[in-house]
Amino acid sequence: MHHLLRQRRDARFAGVFALLVLMVSLGGCATTPSLSAEAARSLPDRVFVEDVPFHGQREYQCGPASLAMALAASGVDVAVDDLIPQVFLPGRQGSVQPEMLATVRRHGRIPFRLEGGFAGLLAELDAGRPVVVMQNLSLPWWPEWHYALAIGYDRPAEQIILHSGMTPQRRTGFARFEATWARSQRWGFSALTPGKMPQHVDPDAALRAISNFSEVQGPVAALPAWQALVERHPEQAMAHFALGNARYANGHVEAAIDAFREATDRNPGMGEAWLNLGLLLQAQGRDAAAQKALEKAADTSGPWQQRARQELKQRQKQRST
């Protein structure tokens, strides 16, 4: 009897201890994410992206459902049932992040990873574009990973508006949302028509996003995206270079030459831009200019130097015959 009582007390201690550990490990309470003074001033109080159709998820299908809604918002009409075989992993009873992005590409939209955390999310919503977010609704120990589509917010009420699970326009407090979203390192993306750019985007990340899209959908589909990137980041030589390649692949040789020339203006040490410029000028029969560009490429150290030297040698051979 005594023995039993002691055991029960031990169990109670263990319970209290576990709860204490839990509280400590959670590191305090859920707090409302704060916005920088500038973001607080520039963002409107309330934003709601109109006309985003709601697709309720059946069991485990929050990935395909969120994708269907995000694609519909950017003008691609695709049924959840068609998306399930494209993104759902039966063995995991869920959908993984890389495949969420890949499926967006398959449907002709570019997935841009959300940048800038909470303020970035509000800014993207303010621009009228819903964002797929990944949350862990539960705790790190028993994760309940979930995709939802953010479609608006209400700053005075401190609420984010989500199409989530079986609930359209579900309102969740900023603090609760932030706690669950932070567990995915604030992972999210918007699915944009080529030619549209997200509000916050790192040029390198954008280059990769568009290049990955181009590998799947080809240079014709990607051309407007490169154009938009160059407009957003005209200082980026690599963006001009990519635009040059896309224009060339679309048959616009003169425009491609302009873009490669722009790339070399922005970064005179960009060997691959000099090389492509030289090759196109050569094909157009503009010999003097081609010679100059290829010489520049051959003088620039890097992975393309060898190739440029060979091109020059070949030109010499052709001229002597």
Added chain:
Amino acid sequence: MKRLSRLISPLLIAALVLGSLPAVAATSQNELVGTAEALDARTLKDDRQRIHDVLAREDVQRQLALQGVDADEVESRLAALSDAEVSEMAERLDQMPAGASVVGALFAAFVILLVTDILGLTDVYPFTR
């Protein structure tokens, strides 16, 4: 897996080396440097990395099939992934969070999650609000 890699690697090296030879020899006119190629060069992607990419793609292809993806879907799903995404999946598909929103909860978890829900730290049970 390791044995398989050891078997495939030399074959792949040979194939890639042979594959790249004609390109160097011919230097066909107007073969521009591609954007993906230039981006890879910028991140110093070397031949070893390229071999790794090919192996990773085979690995993910097998894993997708094992996870129950339809045979005729595997190819298209694989094709839509970038190299970086493929190698991420090859390395840690098992641990990758899969959005599904079903909690495999024990009773203890239920109680704790109820408390954390009320504290506003989690969002599992809608009836707490």
